[in-house]
Amino acid sequence: MFLKMLACITKASNHPGKRMAVTLKEVAERAGVSRSAVSRTFTEGASVSAKTRAKVEKAAKALGYSPNAIASSLTTGRTKLIGLVSNNFHNPLFLEVVDLFTRGLQARGLRPLLVNLSNETDPANSVRMLRQYSVDGVIVASSTLPPSFAEAFRDAGVPVVHSFGRYTTSPHVHVVGIDNNACGRMAAYALIARGHKRVAFLGGPENATSTQDRERGFLDALAGHPDISVSVSYARAYSFDAGRAEMTRLLQSSHAEAYFCGDDVLSIGALSAIADAGLHVPQDIGVIGLNDMAMARWQNINLTTIRQPIAEIIEASIELVVGTIDRPDRHPETRLFPCRVIERGTLRKPEG
């Protein structure tokens, strides 16, 4: 009895090393049943008697069998693969995003197939590639790509959601994110509340939708305050270096009292320029960022910023993409999550 168990274990642990890929057929033969029976044993909710299931499971265990997801996808039409497409691989926030996406997808039995766009903005290659792999759905995670990028997937018949994307009134694809416009306004109000009279927007790249929208909102909110002067400039990327470079440039002429920066990493670059110029934050210059990435609360940074609820955004994105897989004709939806100012040390206290 003990010997038998031992033999069994030995055999089992030998097998995988030697022989690649145990197949359904081998299990069927060993268990003395049809291939269908084996298939059914491993298919949720299929009809198998307890007796055959036992035989099959025993044989499968002995052989170290686990069903080939690729092969089964051929008939079921589901690969459980989700394309995760982004061009954001240099922003620390994106690491948090990847972490949450992978965990969220895994929790639902889905696998992320990662696509790094680098600087590519044409969706054609990604679409072709992800269709070749028959992904069940695609998540485009980018605050810079235009809606047309995600739409290319929809046009190819692939369920898609654009996370961190631009809100449009008549969306053609699901969009989950924040109202960048509203965030711009929120930043403006924050600066107004602090009595700043010369404020500025230090944006990301001018062609990033998020920068465009945040600027719009910022300016709109300030339009009703003619006593406040506003200026606008752009960093060449959402990056530390770009933020630092732009702020360094700004400090050479007469600068504003407070800056709304396009995002956190830009803010941190700006802060470093400010420190190097011998100015103090928030006394001499105020800075408010956007994102609230993990690093923003590091004590040596301590950035006042607008929090974007990325965990919720990502949850909703996943939910929406799986929803669309189940019902491909589902109407495109826009889900925007509210943001809020996180008070830290780079903006002085509101007046009064």
Added chain:
Amino acid sequence: MFLKMLACITKASNHPGKRMAVTLKEVAERAGVSRSAVSRTFTEGASVSAKTRAKVEKAAKALGYSPNAIASSLTTGRTKLIGLVSNNFHNPLFLEVVDLFTRGLQARGLRPLLVNLSNETDPANSVRMLRQYSVDGVIVASSTLPPSFAEAFRDAGVPVVHSFGRYTTSPHVHVVGIDNNACGRMAAYALIARGHKRVAFLGGPENATSTQDRERGFLDALAGHPDISVSVSYARAYSFDAGRAEMTRLLQSSHAEAYFCGDDVLSIGALSAIADAGLHVPQDIGVIGLNDMAMARWQNINLTTIRQPIAEIIEASIELVVGTIDRPDRHPETRLFPCRVIERGTLRKPEG
């Protein structure tokens, strides 16, 4: 003529939206050739006459066909999928790692299937999952997991390389990374050269192989210097908070003159604790990190650190994994890349 073109375009652009997945068969029928002919047209180096190739390509274009990689993998035995497994999703360095891996793999026509281990240390689930997807190979990117983790893949017959893994004299899997031991010694020499007499290692988690090895090297190098006192402590993770917490604790008693921190992010946490204690770097305390992640050279951090050449490590890892896919019996190799000290502002100049 123009009308014909137009009609053609319209048809083509209509198709993808409506109908999922154009198949080989449909192309074959439209082109009036056998399915084999179509298959061969899309297979590198297969025998097709110019005439049929033209017919097939025309039909394929019209239908918007592109071959199904999943289906073909069934017969070719190659999915071109590479599992990228890690537990490192909170270290900013890892974003750079993911960026380089995805780009490197994509450049070779391979697709990264990302697996986030979170805190899981048992390889069983990852192995099963990645085998179900028939990945061609696996890259385990972790400086904390033991060799046995990657070995589980090899035991399952999956080509694997452990990037950033521990060096062993008789490796059972490919290991690419750095000599952590040597790095520990390098750090020690750097501190010795600066004339520090009380030095310390502020490690990462005690069970991380990288921390164990760096400590070993550090202590070994200092063993020959009885005039220098050494102490050792551990942060509970490779994270800002952990580094800060541990340094805060250390500063409560009499602290060392210079610290070799387990990695950069730990160093940054430590630096923030030092700053908050009103001490100055490098005058009052010196810090040297390890990794040289992008952030280390930010001017507001300006960390003296030991550079780990991650681009080379990743290139080599990819090369090794594809090499093993081609020759599965390839002997396990260890490739260690040299590191070097990057002088910045957190360690005073060497003496003399």
Added chain:
DNA sequence: ATATTTTTTGCAACCGGTTGCAAAAAAAAT
């Protein structure tokens, strides 16, 4: 022109699974 060699082509089997269907077995009803 015919014979020989080379290239191209389609047939059919296969990769590793799933699934509709009808027959067989088991369970429930009579």
Added chain:
DNA sequence: ATTTTTTTTGCAACCGGTTGCAAAAAATAT
């Protein structure tokens, strides 16, 4: 014990491709 109903089972076709093989076609040699 027989009939009816329900469950389980295997057959065979299929998913979307690839590939060995032999026949057909084209190219080259005689």
